[in-house]
Amino acid sequence: MMFDTLLIANRGEIACRVIRTARKLGIRTVAVFSEADADAQHVRLADEAHCIGGPRPQDSYLRGDAILDVAKKTGAQAIHPGYGFLSENADFADAVQAAGLVFVGPSGASMRKMGSKAGAKDLMAAAGVPVVPGYTGEDQSPEHLQREADRIGYPLMIKAAHGGGGKGMRIVRESDEFAAHLESCQREARNAFGRDRVLLERYIEHPRHIEIQVFADHHGNALHLGERECSAQRRYQKVLEESPSPFLTPELRAAMGAAAVQAARAIDYANAGTVEFIVAPSGEFFFMEINTRLQVEHPVTELVTGLDLVEWQLRIAAGEKLPLTQQDVTQRGHAIEVRLYAEDPEAGFLPGSGTLKTLRLPPPSPHVRIDAGVVEGDTVTIFYDPMIAKLIVWDEDRPRALARLREALAACEIHGPKSNVAFLERLVRHPAVVEARIDTGYLDRHLDEFLAPATAEPSALLGAACACLLAQESAASTAAAASPDPTSPWALADGWRLGHAGARRLQLLHGERKIELRAHGHGGEYRIALDGHTHALAGARWQDGVLSLRIDGAMHRFRAEVAGGLVQVHDGRARLTLRIDAGDRDGGGGEAAGDHRIRAPMPGRVVLVQAQAGQAVKAGEVVLVLEAMKMELALKAPRDGVLAELRAAAGDFVEADAVLAVLEE
Structure with missing residues (x-):
C-alpha cells in the first residue's frame, strides 16, 4: 500500500521534482531545509517544511538524526533522499529502516557493496561483469602503490575508493609524476569523503562514458531502461547527457544492458540505480561503478521512455512490483540535457553566487522541459552546488533535438551571477558534439574551442x-x-x-x-x-x-x-x-597594479597552506588551496617574490576578496 506522507531529505530541483510526483500520487510531502534555504522553492512547494540547522551541509542536510526527528514529528512513513547528501549513505538507510520508516532506495547492505570502488570492482569481476585491469588492494602505502602503478603501466587513473562526482581522480602519465598526484588525490578524497583509500586502474584513452538506468523491485524482478551517453565532460563532471547514445550499435546496447542488469542482481539491488561503463573506441566496455540512487540526468531517460522514474521509485518502495517487463520497455525519439550553472567559464568555471535578478527560461512544452529549484529573485548561495536549472529537450531524432536545444538556450536570460549559457551554446554547435565524436577528455584537451574569444566581437x-x-x-x-516644464534641465x-x-x-x-x-x-x-x-x-x-x-x-x-x-x-x-561603462573606474589603484596580494576569489575554506612567511616563491607556484562550492581552487603566486605575510591557516573560512597572502613589494 502506498504511504500517506513522504519526507524529502534534499533540496533544490530534485526536491521540487519529488514533491510534484508525490502530489500526483496523492501523497502528502514534508520538506527539510537549512537556514540558507528558508525561502527556497522546495520549502514553499511542500505541504510542510522544517528547519534542520545551519547553512553548511554538515550542519543540516547531512544530519541524519535531525531528518529522522522531523520524520517522526510529522508522521512521515517514508524518506526520499534525492541525490547527493545522504542518498548513498548506507548508515542513514539503515537508520531509516531501524526507525520503522521506508527508505526510497536500495538497502544499506547493497550500498555497502558499492560504497567502495575497490570492493565493487572485485564483486563485479566475480559476477562476470567486465572490469578495467588495475589494483584494488588494501595495502595503501605510497611505496606499494607506486610499484602497482608501474606494474599496470601508464597512463593510469588514481581514483578515490569511496568517491564520486569527479572528486578524488587523477590521471598519471609518467612514473615520476605518480607520488605528487597520489598525495593530491588522497587529500581531496579525505576532505570530500572522510577516507583517503584509492584504487588504481588502466586509463582508457579517448573513452566514451555510457551509463545504463536499472530498476529492481523486492520480488526478484530487474530490468534496464536503456542508456544515457555522458561523454561531454569537463574535469570528470558531466556537461551534456543524451539518450539514446549515438555511438552504440543494437548489439552493443543489448550487451551493455544485460551486463547492467547482471550487476544489479549481483548486489541484490532494489529501486533505481545507474550502472556506469567506460567504453573504448573499439566498443570494448568496462564496469566503472553503480550509483545507488537516482541520477541528475534521469530526465532524458524519462523523455525517451515516457516513464516517471520518481513514481517508479515510490511504487517500488511501497512494495509494488515493477510495472513493466524488459520486453515492454520501448524508446522513442532523442533527448538531451544540459545544466545551467552560476559559474564563469572564462574564469576557469569559477562558481558564482548572488541574487538571480533576471531568470527567464523557455516555456515548458512537449519539446522542452525545465527542472529548476529556483525562480527569479532567488539567491544562489555559496553553500551548495551552483546549478540554476536543468534544460532538457526532446524530438524525433538527434539533429532535431539539437536544434530544439539551440532554440531553448537562445531563449535563456540570466542576470545576477554569471552563467554558463554562452558556453553551452558554443558546446551544442561544436562539430565534435554535432558529429557525436566527443570523448570524455575532449573538453579538457580543447577547452579554448568552447570559450569566447578574448577579442574580435562579431x-x-x-x-x-x-x-x-x-x-x-x-x-x-x-x-x-516633450516635458511640460521647459526650464527643467532634463x-x-x-x-x-x-x-x-x-x-x-x-x-x-x-x-x-x-x-x-x-x-x-x-x-x-x-x-x-x-x-x-x-x-x-x-x-x-x-x-x-x-x-x-x-x-x-x-x-x-x-x-x-x-x-x-x-x-x-x-x-x-x-x-x-x-x-x-559610465567612464573610467578606479580599479583599486596601486594595490592592483602592485600585483603583490593573493586574494580569495570567492568565499570558502582554506584546506592547505603550502608556504610560510619569509619563503621565496615563483610565479605560478601554489601558495594556498581553497575549497569552495564542491571544488578545490589552487591560489598561486602572481609573480616571483618573498612572502611577507600569510593571513590564513588551514581550516579558516574566508570571505570573497579577502587577502590571504602578501608578497614583499
Whole structure:
C-alpha cells in the first residue's frame, strides 16, 4: 500500500521534482531545509517544511538524526533522499529502516557493496561483469602503490575508493609524476569523503562514458531502461547527457544492458540505480561503478521512455512490483540535457553566487522541459552546488533535438551571477558534439574551442548592441523634449542628446576589454566607427525584446535587452553581453597594479597552506588551496617574490576578496 506522507531529505530541483510526483500520487510531502534555504522553492512547494540547522551541509542536510526527528514529528512513513547528501549513505538507510520508516532506495547492505570502488570492482569481476585491469588492494602505502602503478603501466587513473562526482581522480602519465598526484588525490578524497583509500586502474584513452538506468523491485524482478551517453565532460563532471547514445550499435546496447542488469542482481539491488561503463573506441566496455540512487540526468531517460522514474521509485518502495517487463520497455525519439550553472567559464568555471535578478527560461512544452529549484529573485548561495536549472529537450531524432536545444538556450536570460549559457551554446554547435565524436577528455584537451574569444566581437552583434543603446537614449531624449516644464534641465536636447548630429561616444566592456565606439547621425540613421572601420545602421525597430535593423544594408534580427547596466543581444546562434561603462573606474589603484596580494576569489575554506612567511616563491607556484562550492581552487603566486605575510591557516573560512597572502613589494 502506498504511504500517506513522504519526507524529502534534499533540496533544490530534485526536491521540487519529488514533491510534484508525490502530489500526483496523492501523497502528502514534508520538506527539510537549512537556514540558507528558508525561502527556497522546495520549502514553499511542500505541504510542510522544517528547519534542520545551519547553512553548511554538515550542519543540516547531512544530519541524519535531525531528518529522522522531523520524520517522526510529522508522521512521515517514508524518506526520499534525492541525490547527493545522504542518498548513498548506507548508515542513514539503515537508520531509516531501524526507525520503522521506508527508505526510497536500495538497502544499506547493497550500498555497502558499492560504497567502495575497490570492493565493487572485485564483486563485479566475480559476477562476470567486465572490469578495467588495475589494483584494488588494501595495502595503501605510497611505496606499494607506486610499484602497482608501474606494474599496470601508464597512463593510469588514481581514483578515490569511496568517491564520486569527479572528486578524488587523477590521471598519471609518467612514473615520476605518480607520488605528487597520489598525495593530491588522497587529500581531496579525505576532505570530500572522510577516507583517503584509492584504487588504481588502466586509463582508457579517448573513452566514451555510457551509463545504463536499472530498476529492481523486492520480488526478484530487474530490468534496464536503456542508456544515457555522458561523454561531454569537463574535469570528470558531466556537461551534456543524451539518450539514446549515438555511438552504440543494437548489439552493443543489448550487451551493455544485460551486463547492467547482471550487476544489479549481483548486489541484490532494489529501486533505481545507474550502472556506469567506460567504453573504448573499439566498443570494448568496462564496469566503472553503480550509483545507488537516482541520477541528475534521469530526465532524458524519462523523455525517451515516457516513464516517471520518481513514481517508479515510490511504487517500488511501497512494495509494488515493477510495472513493466524488459520486453515492454520501448524508446522513442532523442533527448538531451544540459545544466545551467552560476559559474564563469572564462574564469576557469569559477562558481558564482548572488541574487538571480533576471531568470527567464523557455516555456515548458512537449519539446522542452525545465527542472529548476529556483525562480527569479532567488539567491544562489555559496553553500551548495551552483546549478540554476536543468534544460532538457526532446524530438524525433538527434539533429532535431539539437536544434530544439539551440532554440531553448537562445531563449535563456540570466542576470545576477554569471552563467554558463554562452558556453553551452558554443558546446551544442561544436562539430565534435554535432558529429557525436566527443570523448570524455575532449573538453579538457580543447577547452579554448568552447570559450569566447578574448577579442574580435562579431560586428553584427556589436552593431545591434549599439542600436539598442542609441534607441534607448533617443526615446529618453524624445520624452525629455516633450516635458511640460521647459526650464527643467532634463528637458534639454542639446549635443549630449542623440538629437544632435554630432558624434556620440559609447563605452562598453566585454569582460575586461574596453570597447569605445563613436556614433554619428540621428533619427535612426547612424554610422558607427570602431577600430578604424565604419558600419551603417538603419531602420532599427525594437519591440517586445526583438530588434530588427539593417547593418551595412543587410537586414538582421536579434533578441535584445538593456537592463541592470548590461546590454545583451542574441542573433540565434551566439550571444554578446556587454557592460555599459559610465567612464573610467578606479580599479583599486596601486594595490592592483602592485600585483603583490593573493586574494580569495570567492568565499570558502582554506584546506592547505603550502608556504610560510619569509619563503621565496615563483610565479605560478601554489601558495594556498581553497575549497569552495564542491571544488578545490589552487591560489598561486602572481609573480616571483618573498612572502611577507600569510593571513590564513588551514581550516579558516574566508570571505570573497579577502587577502590571504602578501608578497614583499
